[in-house]
Amino acid sequence: MACVHSNTGASRYGTPSTQNVTRKAAKLPPIPQALLRWYDANARDLPWRVAPKARKAGARPDPYAVWLSEIMLQQTTVATVAPRYREFLTRWPDVKAMAAAPLDDVLGEWAGLGYYARARNLHKCAVTVAETHGGFFPDTEEALRALPGIGAYTAAAIAAIAFDRRAIVIDGNIERVVSRLYAIDTPLPAAKAEIREKLEEIWPQKRSGDFAQGLMDLGASICRPKAPICLLCPVSSRCKAFKAGTQGNFPVKPAKKAKPNRVGAVFALVNAKGEMLFERRPEKGLLGGMLGLPGTEWKERIEADVFNAAPAQADWEKTGEATHTFTHFHLTLDVYAGAAPKGFRRASDQQWIKPEEARLPTVMKKAVGAATPSPSRA
C-alpha cells in the first residue's frame, strides 16, 4: 500500500535541530491497515472463528456456525458462550437439524443463557432458512436482516464474516472504539449515526469480516470499557481521545434507572417418585416458553392470598426464599414446598420432572434449590 507523500506533513517545516533524525514523512498507516496487521498477529482463537491465516489460504467459516455464534453472543460474554456453543453445534450440526428439532428442545438447551427470545427466534430462523431458503443462509445483509432474531448488527456481522461482504458492523465494542478514536461526545444511542458515518469512511473493501472481528477483539482486549491499555493499541496514534488523555470519558452514556423490587411466591409440588411439578410459561414475555414452578404473578406487593396460585391443595410449608436480579427489576420469591395430594392430576401445560434433570432459567433453579435444601449444612 503505497504511502502518498503528504503535503501537509510537519517535515516540510522541520526545525534544523532535528536534521539528523530525518524522520520519514511518515504518514500514519490508515486505520484499517494498522488494525488488520494487529488482528493478524493477535486474533483470539475462538471456536466459531476461522483464523486470519487460514482465511487468507481460502478457508471460509460455515455460515450456520457464524449465525449460531452471533445469536449466542448477543449481550453475552465469550466465556459464557464458548462451551454452550460447542454443545449446540454437537447436538445440531447444521441448520436443517436444528429446524427439525422441537422448540422445547432448543429452549432446554438454551436454559441459563438468558434473553430467551433469542432461543425462540433461533429456532424460528432455522425453520425459515430450512424451509424457504433451501437450508442455505442468504448472503446479503438485507436478506439476513429479514430473518427472525437477526437485527442490524447480526445481519452485518454474518454478511461480513461469513460472506466477506463489505457491511458496516456496529456492536458495543465498536461503538466504544470509534467514539474514542474520534472523541464523539454525543451520548449513546444518539451517537450511532455519527459512529456509522465515521466507519463508512474507513471501512475497507477487502477483509471486511476480519476488520469487523479485529475491531471487536480490540474493544474486548485493549480498548476496554475500564482501564484501556492504550500503550498496546495499534491505532492509538490515530486516537483523538488518547491524544487528549480522555479515553475514559467515552463513550458517553445516559444515566441508568434504578431497579424496582418485585415479590411473588412459587410452589414446589412433589410426588411419590420425587418428581416436581413444572409448567411451561407463556410464549411471550419474561422467561417466555421456559419451564418454571407454578406461582403468583410478580408484583410490587405480595398478593393477599398467595395460595390461590398454588397448583393443588396441600400442606404448604415455606422452605425458603429465592432472590434474583433481572435486567429491570429485583425479585424475591417465597418458596413453598408440599406433597401432591391423592388423585392429583396435572394440567396439560404441566409436567413432572426430577428437579435435578429440569433445564431451567436461573431464577427457577434458585427457587428449586430453596425448595429442596441440601441435606448437609455445618
Added chain:
DNA sequence: CATCCGTGGAA
C-alpha cells in the same frame, strides 16, 4: 426513541 428482555463475572 423508550422499554422490555437474563445472566454471570469483575471491580
Added chain:
DNA sequence: TTTCCAAGGAT
C-alpha cells in the same frame, strides 16, 4: 453489596 456491562432485537 452494588454497579457495570457483554459480539442486541423486537415492539
